[in-house]
Each structure stands twice: as structure tokens, then as C-alpha cells.
Amino acid sequence: MQRVQNLKKYITLIALGLAGGVMYVYPYIRYVFHIPLMEALHINNQEVGLLLTIYGIVSLFLYIPGGILTDRIRAKKPLLLSMLWAFVLIFGFALVLTLVTPVPYWIAIIVWALMPFATTFVFWNSLVKAIGMAGEDNEQGRCFGIYFAANAIFGTIISSTNMFAFTQVGFKGVTFSVAGFVLIAILAILFLFKERNLKEVSKTSFTRAELKQVLTNKKVWIAGIIMMLIYMMFTCTTYFTPFMTTVCGLNNEVSGALGVFRTYFIMIFAAIFSGIIADKVFHSTLKWFRVAGLCMIASTILFIITGFNTSPIVVAIVSILPAIFSTMIYAIQFSTLSELKLPKGVLGTTSGLASMIVFSPDIYFDNILGTILDKNTPDMGYLIIFCLLIAICIVIVILCTILLKINKK
Numbered sequence: 200m201q202r203v204q205n206l207k208k209y210i211t212l213i214a215l216g217l218a219g220g221v222m223y224v225y226p227y228i229r230y231v232f233h234i235p236l237m238e239a240l241h242i243n244n245q246e247v248g249l250l251l252t253i254y255g256i257v258s259l260f261l262y263i264p265g266g267i268l269t270d271r272i273r274a275k276k277p278l279l280l281s282m283l284w285a286f287v288l289i290f291g292f293a294l295v296l297t298l299v300t301p302v303p304y305w306i307a308i309i310v311w312a313l314m315p316f317a318t319t320f321v322f323w324n325s326l327v328k329a330i331g332m333a334g335e336d337n338e339q340g341r342c343f344g345i346y347f348a349a350n351a352i353f354g355t356i357i358s359s360t361n362m363f364a365f366t367q368v369g370f371k372g373v374t375f376s377v378a379g380f381v382l383i384a385i386l387a388i389l390f391l392f393k394e395r396n397l398k399e400v401s402k403t404s405f406t407r408a409e410l411k412q413v414l415t416n417k418k419v420w421i422a423g424i425i426m427m428l429i430y431m432m433f434t435c436t437t438y439f440t441p442f443m444t445t446v447c448g449l450n451n452e453v454s455g456a457l458g459v460f461r462t463y464f465i466m467i468f469a470a471i472f473s474g475i476i477a478d479k480v481f482h483s484t485l486k487w488f489r490v491a492g493l494c495m496i497a498s499t500i501l502f503i504i505t506g507f508n509t510s511p512i513v514v515a516i517v518s519i520l521p522a523i524f525s526t527m528i529y530a531i532q533f534s535t536l537s538e539l540k541l542p543k544g545v546l547g548t549t550s551g552l553a554s555m556i557v558f559s560p561d562i563y564f565d566n567i568l569g570t571i572l573d574k575n576t577p578d579m580g581y582l583i584i585f586c587l588l589i590a591i592c593i594v595i596v597i598l599c600t601i602l603l604k605i606n607k608k
Contacts, residue, residue, distance in 0.1 A: 207393055208333050212342060214391040215333075216349025218278060219326055221380045222318050224357055225289050226254050226311065231358065232365065232373055239370040241301045248566070250311040255561035258315040262324070262558075266551020269324040278329070278388050281322035286381045288313055293374035319554075327533050327550045329392075339534040340484055344474025347530035351466035358463070413548045418539045418605055423556030425488075425598045426532045428591050431560050432495070433529040435588040436461070438568065439502075439518045442581045447511040457515055461522035469523055470530035477531060484534045485599045485606075492596040495524040496589055503585050507578065521588075528595075532557075538606060 229236050229247050237247055269277065292310050295302055334342040357380050364372035413419055440457065443449045449457075477487040498520035505517045533550070541549055572580040 208342075209345060210391050211333050211393060212330065212345045213349045214387045215326060215329055216346050217353045217387050218282065218384045219346065220350040220353035221357055221377065221384045222282065222285055222322065224354075224361070224380070225285075225374070225377050226314050226318060227251070228373070228377075231361070232370060235365060235370040235373070239296060239302065240304055240307055242304055242307075246304060250307060251565075252562055253308060254311045254314055255558070257312055258319040259555055259559060259562070261315050261320045262551040262555035263548065264551070265320040265322075266324045266548040266554075269321050269328060269551070270548055272321075274325040274329040274332075275388065275392055277321035277325045278392070279385060281317050281320065281325075282381055282385045282388065285314070285317035286378055286385065288317060289374060289381060290378040293371055293378055296371035296374055323554055324550045327536075327554070331534070331537060338478060339537040340474035340477030340487075340531050341471070342474070343531040343534045344470040344472070347470035348467050351463045351470065354466075355463040413541070413552055416539070416541070418602060419541070419549055419552060420556070421598055421602045421605070422535050422539060423553040425535065425595055425602070426553060426557040427560065428595050428598070429528055429532045430557050431564055432588060432591045432595065433525050434560065434564055435568070435584055435591065436522055436525045438581065438584050439522070442506065443511065443514060443518065445577045446581060447506065447514050449511050449515065453515075457518065461519065461526075465519070465522055465526050466530060469526040473527035474531050474534070476527075477534065483538060483603070484531060485538055485603050488528055488535075488599045489596050489603075491524050491528050492592050492599070495521055495528065496592045496596075498524055499585060499589050499592070503582065506585075507582075538602075540606070 229251065237243065240246075288310055292306070295306055299306075330342055330346050331339060357377070360380070361373045361376045364376040368375075439461065443457065473487070473491070477484045481487040481490070498517075502514070502517050502521055506514050533553075536549055536553060539549070568584055571583050574580070575583065
């Protein structure tokens with residue numbers, strides 16, 4: 200009986216991994232298809248960046264309302280409706296790319312402005328809640344680890360298929376490909392996501408007292424800031440790839456392959472392993488983050504020392520170390536919410552507030568890092584970014600220690 204329940208739990212988490220993996224491909228499509236997006240819309244780099252800024256700003260205002268609403272309803276319906284809306288938007292935009300030449304930029308602005316209502320509003324909070332409720336309190340690290348491992352596997356498959364579609368049809372092929380995967384994810388949630396295996400959610404009406412309970416809880420704010428810093432830490436590690444091309448002299452193909460290895464392949468194993476360590480060894484995500492954060496600091500220092508003084512092959516190998524620790528931390532960051540000891544009925548609202556804090560760097564952080572690179576020589580620019588990465592990790596370790604002490608009291 201226990202094996203059957205575990206199997207159903209894993210199937211649920213895998214289905215959620217597919218849903219979460221595909222829903223954020225298109226809003227962040229410039230991370231892989233920056234130049235093709237520019238060419239398809241006949242726009243410049245600044246206008247490409249503006250699309251993500253618009254997406255981030257709209258998302259910022261939807262996290263808390265979406266979280267409040269998520270606490271009142273079960274997870275499956277908002278997941279399906281959100282994914283259906285994403286399919287309509289992406290498939291519709293694919294038709295526009297096929298039928299209209301050139302595509303007016305204002306159409307893309309509308310698509311990116313409407314996308315948060317699919318990926319952010321009730322989808323994200325329902326996704327986080329469903330992952331957390333798939334297991335018991337002492338299984339949160341493993342649940343998020345399995346989810347992110349599935350997310351990484353499907354991310355690899357989706358990215359490979361999108362690349363093939365691009366070589367065959369161009370950017371419109373990529374858009375049709377993403378729409379197709381969204382449709383597959385809808386079917387997976389519809390038939391594989393068994394909501395009866397999850398714990399009951401709150402059925403009561405929303406009260407101001409519940410919102411106040413979340414907004415005035417200092418533990419929620421500290422946890423949100425910790426996760427925001429983790430998101431910024433992970434963003435900084437994505438600059439390893441251009442660093443090895445610009446400074447170390449690796450060609451785009453090799454550095455790009457290493458980037459895929461660090462982003463997706465490592466995630467598959469590191470996410471599950473990290474969840475097991477948090478649950479079984481430290482019995483606390485926060486305690487594990489303190490140790491992993493110190494390891495991240497040490498490995499980044501090693502990367503800096505080797506990055507400017509040794510061969511590209513050595514740098515490529517050493518770059519894997521901080522990538523492992525950053526991925527292990529990033530993959531299970533939302534399991535920290537389970538350590539706040541808040542009622543399950545306000546989990547969606549808590550997730551909404553935390554997410555608003557966590558993903559706020561989408562609006563400004565890439566611009567800051569880009570400005571650092573533009574205003575300095577490549578060597579100095581990347582050195583500043585990597586030193587900033589170390590500083591972020593130090594603050595993460597400090598805040599985890601503070602939150603643990605608050606919990607103890």
C-alpha cells in the first residue's frame with residue numbers, strides 16, 4: 200500500500216515537473232533564442248529586454264492576489280485553466296508569426312504583458328502548494344527535489360526539440376513547439392495529477408486577519424529575502440558561460456554545451472540529492488543551506504583563482520563545482536516555507552508574498568549585471584560579478600542562521 204502511495208506521489212510530482220518546466224520557457228525565451236527573437240520582431244536588444252521587464256512588473260502585482268485566491272480553491276482547476284490560457288497565447292502568437300510580416304512589436308508587448316496571468320497569477324502558487332502538499336512535512340526537500348529533477352529532464356527535452364524546430368522552420372517553429380509542449384502538459388495534469396492524493400486545502404472565506412498574519416510575520420519576509428538572494432545567486436552563475444567565451448577563450452559551442460550541462464543535467468541529480476540531504480541528514484532546509492552556502496563561497500573563490508590564471512579546460516572543470524552547489528540550493532528553496540510553521544490554509548498567500556520578493560530581481564538585476572559588464576573591461580566586469588556572488592552567499596548564510604534562531608525561540 201505504501202509503495203502504491205509513493206508511486207502516485209512520484210507520478211504527481213513528475214506531472215507537475217512537466218507543467219512547471221514548459222510554462223516558463225516562452226516568457227524567458229530570450230535566454231536561448233535572443234537573436235532569433237530580435238530578427239523575428241525586427242527589434243533591438245533594449246526592446247528584447249523590455250519584454251521581460253514588462254513580464255516582471257505585471258507578475259509582481261499578481262503574486263499576492265493569486266496566493267490569496269489559491270488558498271480558497273483546490274490546485275487542479277487553476278493549473279489547467281492557466282495552462283490553457285498559456286496555450287492560447289503562445290499558439291496565437293505562433294499564428295501571427297506565420298501570417299504577419301513583419302510582426303508589430305506592440306503585439307509582442309501584449310503577449311508578454313498577458314503571460315503573467317497564465318504563469319504567475321494562480322498557476323505558480325498552486326504549483327508550489329501542490330508540490331508541498333504531495334508529501335509530509337519531513338519530505339518537503341525530497342518533494343521539491345523530485346519536482347526540479349523532473350523539471351530539468353523535461354527542460355532538456357523541450358530545449359532540444361525547440362532547437363531542432365528552429366533549424367527547420369525558424370523562430371515560429373520554436374513558438375509552435377512550445378505551444379505543443381504546453382498542450383502535452385495540460386493532458387499530463389488532466390490525467391496524471393491525482394488531487395485526491397493531496398491533503399485538503401482551506402475552504403473558508405478569505406479574511407483580513409489571515410492576510411495580516413502573513414504580512415506581519417517577520418519569518419515570511421526573512422524567508423522571502425533568503426530565496427530572493429538564492430535567485431540572484433543562481434542568476435550570477437549563468438554568467439559563467441559568457442565568461443568562459445569572452446575571457447577564457449572557449450568557443451560558443453563548447454561554452455554553450457557546458458552551460459546546458461550546468462543548467463539542466465546537473466539539476467537532474469543535484470535536486471534529488473539536495474532534498475535527501477536536507478530531509479535525512481540535516482532535518483532542515485535552512486541548516487543545509489548554511490553548509491551549502493559556505494561550500495558555494497569556497498568553490499566560487501576557487502573558480503575566481505583558476506578562472507583568470509589557468510587553462511580553459513581547468514576553468515571548465517572547476518566551474519562545475521559552484522554550479523553543483525548553486526543548483527542544490529536553488530532547487531529546493533521553496534521548501535523553506537515549510538519551516539515557518541504557518542497554517543496550511545495560508546500557504547498560498549505565503550507563497551504569493553514570498554514569490555513577489557523572490558522574483559523581483561527579474562525587473563532590475565540583469566540590467567545591473569549588464570551595466571557592470573558594459574562599464575568595465577571584461578576581466579574586471581566578471582570579477583565584480585563573481586565577488587558579488589560571494590557576497591550574496593555570505594548574506595544567505597547569515598539570514599539562514601537568524602531564521603533558525605527565530606524558529607528555535
